[in-house]
Amino acid sequence: MAAMVRNKQVLLKNYVDGFPKESDMEVSCDATISLELPKNESGVLLTKNLYLSCDPMMRNRMSESYLGAYMDSFALGSPLVGVGVSKVVDSTHPDFKKGDYVTGFVNWEEYSVVPNPQVTKIQHTDVPLSYYTGILGMAGMTAYVGFYEFCSAKKGEYFFVSAASGAIGQLVGQFAKRAGCYVVGSAGSKEKVDLLKNKFGFDEAFNYKEEQDLNATLKRYFPDGIDVYFDNVGGKMLDAVLPNMRVHGRIASCGMISQYNRLQKPEAVYNLSLVIFKRIKILGFTFYDFLHLYPKFYDLILPLIREGKIEYLEDIAEGLEKGPAAFVGLFSGRNVGKQVVAVARD
Amino acid sequence: MAAMVRNKQVLLKNYVDGFPKESDMEVSCDATISLELPKNESGVLLTKNLYLSCDPMMRNRMSESYLGAYMDSFALGSPLVGVGVSKVVDSTHPDFKKGDYVTGFVNWEEYSVVPNPQVTKIQHTDVPLSYYTGILGMAGMTAYVGFYEFCSAKKGEYFFVSAASGAIGQLVGQFAKRAGCYVVGSAGSKEKVDLLKNKFGFDEAFNYKEEQDLNATLKRYFPDGIDVYFDNVGGKMLDAVLPNMRVHGRIASCGMISQYNRLQKPEAVYNLSLVIFKRIKILGFTFYDFLHLYPKFYDLILPLIREGKIEYLEDIAEGLEKGPAAFVGLFSGRNVGKQVVAVARD
Numbered sequence: 001m002a003a004m005v006r007n008k009q010v011l012l013k014n015y016v017d018g019f020p021k022e023s024d025m026e027v028s029c030d031a032t033i034s035l036e037l038p039k040n041e042s043g044v045l046l047t048k049n050l051y052l053s054c055d056p057m058m059r060n061r062m063s064e065s066y067l068g069a070y071m072d073s074f075a076l077g078s079p080l081v082g083v084g085v086s087k088v089v090d091s092t093h094p095d096f097k098k099g100d101y102v103t104g105f106v107n108w109e110e111y112s113v114v115p116n117p118q119v120t121k122i123q124h125t126d127v128p129l130s131y132y133t134g135i136l137g138m139a140g141m142t143a144y145v146g147f148y149e150f151c152s153a154k155k156g157e158y159f160f161v162s163a164a165s166g167a168i169g170q171l172v173g174q175f176a177k178r179a180g181c182y183v184v185g186s187a188g189s190k191e192k193v194d195l196l197k198n199k200f201g202f203d204e205a206f207n208y209k210e211e212q213d214l215n216a217t218l219k220r221y222f223p224d225g226i227d228v229y230f231d232n233v234g235g236k237m238l239d240a241v242l243p244n245m246r247v248h249g250r251i252a253s254c255g256m257i258s259q260y261n262r263l264q265k266p267e268a269v270y271n272l273s274l275v276i277f278k279r280i281k282i283l284g285f286t287f288y289d290f291l292h293l294y295p296k297f298y299d300l301i302l303p304l305i306r307e308g309k310i311e312y313l314e315d316i317a318e319g320l321e322k323g324p325a326a327f328v329g330l331f332s333g334r335n336v337g338k339q340v341v342a343v344a345r346d
Numbered sequence: 347m348a349a350m351v352r353n354k355q356v357l358l359k360n361y362v363d364g365f366p367k368e369s370d371m372e373v374s375c376d377a378t379i380s381l382e383l384p385k386n387e388s389g390v391l392l393t394k395n396l397y398l399s400c401d402p403m404m405r406n407r408m409s410e411s412y413l414g415a416y417m418d419s420f421a422l423g424s425p426l427v428g429v430g431v432s433k434v435v436d437s438t439h440p441d442f443k444k445g446d447y448v449t450g451f452v453n454w455e456e457y458s459v460v461p462n463p464q465v466t467k468i469q470h471t472d473v474p475l476s477y478y479t480g481i482l483g484m485a486g487m488t489a490y491v492g493f494y495e496f497c498s499a500k501k502g503e504y505f506f507v508s509a510a511s512g513a514i515g516q517l518v519g520q521f522a523k524r525a526g527c528y529v530v531g532s533a534g535s536k537e538k539v540d541l542l543k544n545k546f547g548f549d550e551a552f553n554y555k556e557e558q559d560l561n562a563t564l565k566r567y568f569p570d571g572i573d574v575y576f577d578n579v580g581g582k583m584l585d586a587v588l589p590n591m592r593v594h595g596r597i598a599s600c601g602m603i604s605q606y607n608r609l610q611k612p613e614a615v616y617n618l619s620l621v622i623f624k625r626i627k628i629l630g631f632t633f634y635d636f637l638h639l640y641p642k643f644y645d646l647i648l649p650l651i652r653e654g655k656i657e658y659l660e661d662i663a664e665g666l667e668k669g670p671a672a673f674v675g676l677f678s679g680r681n682v683g684k685q686v687v688a689v690a691r692d
Contacts, residue, residue, distance in 0.1 A: 276599050
């Protein structure tokens with residue numbers, strides 16, 4: 001039996017009400033773990049966790065309960081759980097061997113014992129492994145499914161995306177540009193607005209924090225109205241979008257980050273009756289329902305990455321102990337690009 | 347030239363803010379009209395108006411302006427305009443002759459001069475002519491298009507419709523029953539609830555005015571959730587429906603009568619973020635986009651009417667002078683069934 005090593009973890013200290021704080025989590029060095037699996041237990045992996053994804057949706061699982069719950073809340077005193085990229089250190093599973101890279105749901109800790117089969121083997125290792133927490137993972141698939149299955153965006157259409165420099169938004173905007181749309185994005189700082197226009201190739205972008213009247217702002221950027229709104233935020237922005245939608249417009253909604261911290265008292269939307277006058281579709285979706293499209297998505301995205309034809313920006317926090325701050329930062333928009341926590345580099 | 351006759355009219359006296367009142371309209375006997383058209387003006391009809399439809403959407407055109415306007419506001423001092431059934435008294439149009447029955451947009455007055463071609467000839471006169479203001483007109487088509495093009499309702503699914511005894515609701519509920527759904531309707535009185543259960547064949551029905559907590563009410567009637575909500579009212583009911591929707595549910599929205607009198611300050615909807623968790627579609631539509639389906643709709647509905655296989659209830663106010671009260675009554679739910687004004691019987 002191998003010696004035990006320390007296994008640093010990020011634990012949920014208390015259930016969260018409102019905005020999450022770093023102090024809602026605890027970085028603990030109390031746990032230890034053996035770096036060899038007992039041979040009599042089959043179908044199990046021991047992983048060294050390399051990259052952890054910070055996803056807004058994890059906030060919901062930090063509530064003791066939440067409206068429309070589709071996943072269990074995290075357990076108090078246990079590690080957070082999120083999408084990660086890990087290296088197999090030991091395996092009693094026939095499909096995985098030491099040295100394989102895997103991705104899937106993983107605890108926020110240095111090493112994990114992963115029962116079969118919460119993770120899938122990473123096939124393409126010629127691209128940065130951290131990409132599997134974002135552009136090649138949940139965010140990428142969400143952007144892909146949302147854009148290609150729900151937006152029905154045609155050449156020349158007016159396309160708006162919120163949280164546009166985020167993991168999903170930056171990809172959606174680039175998909176829309178590739179499809180020939182006129183693309184405007186909103187973000188929360190001048191730096192992000194510059195990125196949207198100069199790095200990601202958006203036609204226009206604005207800092208929503210500097211706008212007094214979002215309805216008027218959207219009228220300025222879309223004098224002829226919006227055909228497609230890719231909604232990452234919900235709330236006030238969605239309400240301002242509705243009067244600016246064109247007839248037969250589509251609103252694809254994969255996230256409402258503005259609402260996750262106020263699920264007990266969500267923000268009001270007043271302009272919903274416009275969905276009738278304007279014959280609008282509001283389409284809520286998650287990529288979970290479209291896992292069968294992964295191969296199609298990879299056929300599109302991997303060549304774009306390899307040929308440098310798609311931009312992708314990560315914001316990597318170094319070290320598991322930076323995890324709580326990195327996660328909390330999502331909700332103030334501190335991150336610039338996809339927020340990742342690097343637990344180890346290999 | 348024929349003698350002039352009195353032409354009673356219902357005029358808009360002032361623009362409406364909030365709930366419409368009878369005093370916002372004026373029944374005027376000041377106008378006169380010749381019952382013969384000048385022969386040199388071609389392509390014109392002179393009609394005697396028989397039945398006028400009271401439609402909630404007319405309320406929007408009584409505002410000086412309204413958000414998402416898709417039709418002009420009515421002119422002050424001019425007659426209201428709505429769907430009607432008329433008899434041709436004189437015609438200089440080759441496609442229409444004296445004695446024909448027509449339907450389409452018509453002024454709220456006894457006789458109208460109708461320029462080509464705001465109306466279409468009624469082909470089937472073996473059914474009550476008033477039906478063309480409802481089951482064979484806008485309401486029928488809205489129910490048909492909404493149900494068959496947007497609801498994707500399957501056998502065994504849980505179906506909820508609001509304003510269920512209204513012109514649209516009573517038909518939608520019957521379509522849903524024919525499709526094998528479990529159907530519950532809401533309405534605003536005990537009498538209507540009884541009608542829903544005993545005349546229209548709904549599985550269940552409730553009086554929303556007697557319920558304190560609509561969310562709890564819906565949970566009681568749909569312990570396993572709602573697959574399809576056919577929304578005629580918007581506002582609070584829509585907000586209560588969202589937490590009760592099942593995953594992959596559909597909300598077809600053709601009207602939000604609860605909101606038409608408060609377009610300056612619409613009611614808030616708080617639970618929209620549930621469209622994501624539950625992957626819900628909200629589909630705003632009007633039958634205008636589906637006029638090509640009229641023949642298909644008539645193929646379905648005419649035999650059902652002739653064979654007595656569909657129930658249809660009208661609330662007919664006798665006389666044009668009853669028009670203002672009949673229209674205003676829509677918004678307090680005074681009418682039981684489709685509200686029609688009979689100007690003349692033939």
